Amino acid sequence: MKPYFENMERFGKTLKQGRIKRAAASSEQLKQTEKEIEKLKKAVEAAGFSTEKINQRGVMTVWQRIEYLVDPGTWHPLHSLYNPLDNVEGTTNVVNGLAKIEGRWAVVIGFDNKVMAGAWLPGQSENILRVTDLAKRLNIPLVWLVNCSGAKLPEQEKFYANRRGAGTPFYRHAELQQAGIPILAGIYGTNPAGGGYQSISPTILIAHKDANIAVGGVGIVSGMAPRGGFDVEMLEELIEKTREFSASPPGTMATHFDVTGFVSRVYEEETGVLDGLKDYMKAIPAYKPEFFRVATPKAPEFPIEDLYSLLPANQKEVYNFDEVLARLVDGSEHMEFRPDYGPEMYTGLCKVDGMLVACIGNRQGFLGKGYPEYADYPGIGGKLYRQGLIKMNEFVTLCGRDRIPIIWFQDTSGIDVGELAEKAELLGLGQALIYSIQQTDVPMMLVVLRKGSAAAHYILGGPTANRHNAFTLGTPATEIAVMHGETAAVATYSRRALKEKDAGRPLQPIVDKMNALAQHYHDHSQPDYCAQYGLVDEIVKLQDLRSYMQAFAGAAYQNPTSICPRHQLLLPRSIKG
Amino acid sequence: MATEVLVPLAGNIWVVLVNVGDEVEEDDELLVIEALKMENPVYAPCDGTVTEIRVKKGDVVEDDDVLMIIEES
Numbered sequence A: 001m002k003p004y005f006e007n008m009e010r011f012g013k014t015l016k017q018g019r020i021k022r023a024a025a026s027s028e029q030l031k032q033t034e035k036e037i038e039k040l041k042k043a044v045e046a047a048g049f050s051t052e053k054i055n056q057r058g059v060m061t062v063w064q065r066i067e068y069l070v071d072p073g074t075w076h077p078l079h080s081l082y083n084p085l086d087n088v089e090g091t092t093n094v095v096n097g098l099a100k101i102e103g104r105w106a107v108v109i110g111f112d113n114k115v116m117a118g119a120w121l122p123g124q125s126e127n128i129l130r131v132t133d134l135a136k137r138l139n140i141p142l143v144w145l146v147n148c149s150g151a152k153l154p155e156q157e158k159f160y161a162n163r164r165g166a167g168t169p170f171y172r173h174a175e176l177q178q179a180g181i182p183i184l185a186g187i188y189g190t191n192p193a194g195g196g197y198q199s200i201s202p203t204i205l206i207a208h209k210d211a212n213i214a215v216g217g218v219g220i221v222s223g224m225a226p227r228g229g230f231d232v233e234m235l236e237e238l239i240e241k242t243r244e245f246s247a248s249p250p251g252t253m254a255t256h257f258d259v260t261g262f263v264s265r266v267y268e269e270e271t272g273v274l275d276g277l278k279d280y281m282k283a284i285p286a287y288k289p290e291f292f293r294v295a296t297p298k299a300p301e302f303p304i305e306d307l308y309s310l311l312p313a314n315q316k317e318v319y320n321f322d323e324v325l326a327r328l329v330d331g332s333e334h335m336e337f338r339p340d341y342g343p344e345m346y347t348g349l350c351k352v353d354g355m356l357v358a359c360i361g362n363r364q365g366f367l368g369k370g371y372p373e374y375a376d377y378p379g380i381g382g383k384l385y386r387q388g389l390i391k392m393n394e395f396v397t398l399c400g401r402d403r404i405p406i407i408w409f410q411d412t413s414g415i416d417v418g419e420l421a422e423k424a425e426l427l428g429l430g431q432a433l434i435y436s437i438q439q440t441d442v443p444m445m446l447v448v449l450r451k452g453s454a455a456a457h458y459i460l461g462g463p464t465a466n467r468h469n470a471f472t473l474g475t476p477a478t479e480i481a482v483m484h485g486e487t488a489a490v491a492t493y494s495r496r497a498l499k500e501k502d503a504g505r506p507l508q509p510i511v512d513k514m515n516a517l518a519q520h521y522h523d524h525s526q527p528d529y530c531a532q533y534g535l536v537d538e539i540v541k542l543q544d545l546r547s548y549m550q551a552f553a554g555a556a557y558q559n560p561t562s563i564c565p566r567h568q569l570l571l572p573r574s575i576k577g
Numbered sequence B: 001m002a003t004e005v006l007v008p009l010a011g012n013i014w015v016v017l018v019n020v021g022d023e024v025e026e027d028d029e030l031l032v033i034e035a036l037k038m039e040n041p042v043y044a045p046c047d048g049t050v051t052e053i054r055v056k057k058g059d060v061v062e063d064d065d066v067l068m069i070i071e072e073s
Helices: A017-022 A024-045 A051-056 A062-069 A124-138 A153-158 A168-178 A194-200 A232-247 A270-282 A304-310 A321-326 A386-402 A419-423 A426-440 A485-502 A508-523 A527-532 A542-556 A571-576
Strands: A076-078 A094-101 A104-111 A142-146 A183-187 A190-192 A204-208 A212-214 A265-267 A333-336 A345-352 A355-362 A406-412 A444-453 A469-474 A479-481 B002-006 B011-016 B029-035 B038-043 B048-053 B066-072
Touching: A017 A024, A017 A304, A017 B029, A024 A304, A024 A527, A051 A062, A062 A094, A062 A104, A062 A142, A062 A270, A076 A124, A076 A542, A094 A124, A094 A270, A094 A542, A104 A124, A104 A270, A104 A542, A124 A142, A124 A168, A124 A469, A124 A542, A142 A194, A168 A183, A168 A194, A183 A194, A183 A270, A190 A194, A194 A204, A194 A212, A204 A270, A265 A270, A304 A321, A304 A542, A321 A345, A321 A355, A321 A406, A333 A571, A345 A386, A345 A542, A345 A571, A355 A386, A355 A542, A386 A426, A386 A571, A419 A426, A444 A542, A469 A527, A469 A542, A485 A508, B029 B066
Parallel strands: A104 A142, A142 A183, A183 A204, A190 A212, A204 A265, A355 A406, A406 A444, A444 A469, A444 A479
Antiparallel strands: A076 A094, A094 A104, A333 A345, A345 A355, B002 B066, B011 B029, B029 B038, B048 B066
């Protein structure tokens, strides 16, 4: 298959100086948003006690542990700003991302021991479930840095119970292991109750000498029997018990290494635990990238910095999606699938680090006279029409047959609407694409380049594809909402405005409400909001997009659950004809 | 040879980015038409010199109207 993949068709053009000049303000705006997001991330990293204070106790922070554990330059954080229940701590208290350890991709997650000694907080289980889903979708190990003091008790009602509550990750751990996906745990500090199950549920347990893991900790053991209230005498009794249990807490390594043997290794030094995790990572099955490479890896022909001039911050400004893609894939080369059909969608095969990936993206701008063929109005990119939907259904299905991971790029205002669109079967074709994705069952990632709107956000590989979408990235231009705020204001208030007008009442109050609703939509669709509430898994700088694509492709091809031999691929032959 | 730059999509002229006498290259942005709620750039079809501009900001244009003339180099 070398003739197909070693040198594919080049695409993209060198950026014009005029474009760079015209995009200068937009480029600056994108970079400014990136700076603001970076500032928010730094604030989350600084949550709780300072690094100095933790280090003075002879303990490393979770960030220091991650830095020591992962291969340099491979950390790709996810969920950095995720805090869906607005915790005052500014975090759900777990840090996670994709990284290589000893040359192998893993999903890495750790409790932030600077914040309440790594307590369970509201929203945390949802964060963890995103991570277990990710490990399952990519079929790669999950590596835990456990350091969990248990529940933040004053807010337990927000996360302790429920279907996706704090206990659900333990079932997910069991599910991963059932699927043959190992979970490694490096255990530090005091881990009572929930922390105990965080420690015991992985596959391999490696602990620091001062760690303990237990069904219940000192606080629970010393005050377990409720007596209908408290008085000073009872408090004195409690103090004595606490003193006694603190001197000898349950579940030390003397018990769980020497007696139960739950823990495989115990280390004197904190770094020893991390070295132990590295040892186990070396023992985990992983194909070398060469096994699945279809060509020698190449950098894109054009600089990634061009993205700041190509992707306009202004949501109304049309751009060339193919030029964006040419900055992200190996050698700026591709094999486009059905280029003469469904012009609103790009579908094609590209390479990332020499590995085959399928790319699907919304094209922008005027689609040419006579399109869509079923209507008497002009088609515009970003919208989905009949041909584009049919093309994506075919392409995705062939990707499933050929076992090719898919990278989606969204900038969509929705599916075409109206009676002609209904007659053209767009409702059925949209749901057909969901069925095709479900049937395809390959790892997918999504980049919401700008707009993610309407049902198109669902069907274009969106995060709603729980079992397929490994993760979703946003950019500094991302805007996700069911529709544009002004459209929503019209939909909400147009009939009311008519009634007010006919009744002879002033219209200004309606105008004010419409403006307020439009502003509300704006404020609740921007990159920081999308990141905090989990509409995306991370907002990344445009210049980092390719790096995340490399992480995705590397992880997807590390240990795939099914393989299509390259000489039996159908899609490239279908394209070539 | 003179090449006419035609309106690809009816709308309003949002901005004109070149002046008469400007040298342009193929694919340079010449102007932007606001249509279907989007700002759609119109690109130079060839290398050359802008010899005539028939529209200005705010004009309403229809399909296939002539926007400007480029004398090919």
